[in-house]
Amino acid sequence: MNMRSIIDEFDDFLDNPIQYIISYIRDIPKLIVTVFFSWIIFFLYLIYIHPSQTVTSKSLINFDSIGEIKIGMSVQRAEEVSHLQLLPITSSGLISKGCYYVEPQVNARLERIRFMVIKDAIATIEVSRNYSLRTVNGAQVGQSIDEVKAIYGKNITTKDSNLVYTPPKKKFRLVFETERGQITSYRAGRLPEVDYINGCFDYKN
Secondary structure (H helix, E strand, O other): OOHHHHHHHHHHHHHOHHHHHHHHHHHHHHHHHHHHHHHHHHHHHHHHHOOOOOOOOOOEEEOOEEOOEEOOOEHHHHHHHHOOOEEEOOOOOOEEOOEEEEEEOHHHOOOOEEEEEEOOEEEEEEEEOOOOOEEOOOOEOOOEHHHHHHHHHHHEEEEOOEEEEOOOOOOEEEEEEEEOOEEEEEEEEEOOHHHOOOHHHHOOO
């Protein structure tokens, strides 16, 4: 606003101060309505047009899921429900006929987690040396064998150097790999794939 406009506004106020104030008050409801609907449009945008990521480093891993991603889902469906891009791992030995791995894109902040995919269905969720991701019960990489045994009680057994949790749904397992008395990695998923010690190398088409 230039100096001339300011002078004109001041003149209007001096001519009829009551009417001048009323004209401004009359516009307040319009301003409130405008702000209100602007916020509604903003929230609708966040929910429907730019949905938040539903699988993050704070998501909990169960024997058959991580966040909204479920064992048995196709890769495409998993991407839709999690709002993640799952990229094939193409390094040597990780892809074979009918069995391969995908992982979240780098900027998802989900390091060292991958999904075994068999015939386009997610079979396992595998966590390796990631110290932030926890299971639903609170187990994580870096804990001691005794801590994990205490968490799962009588439902966990020892198999070779691994700890194996058998959930109520018997076709699933949680397998914790150990080294020097600590959990170094774990995987959740369905049988028989979750029992593959060597991953896709153990898969027979």
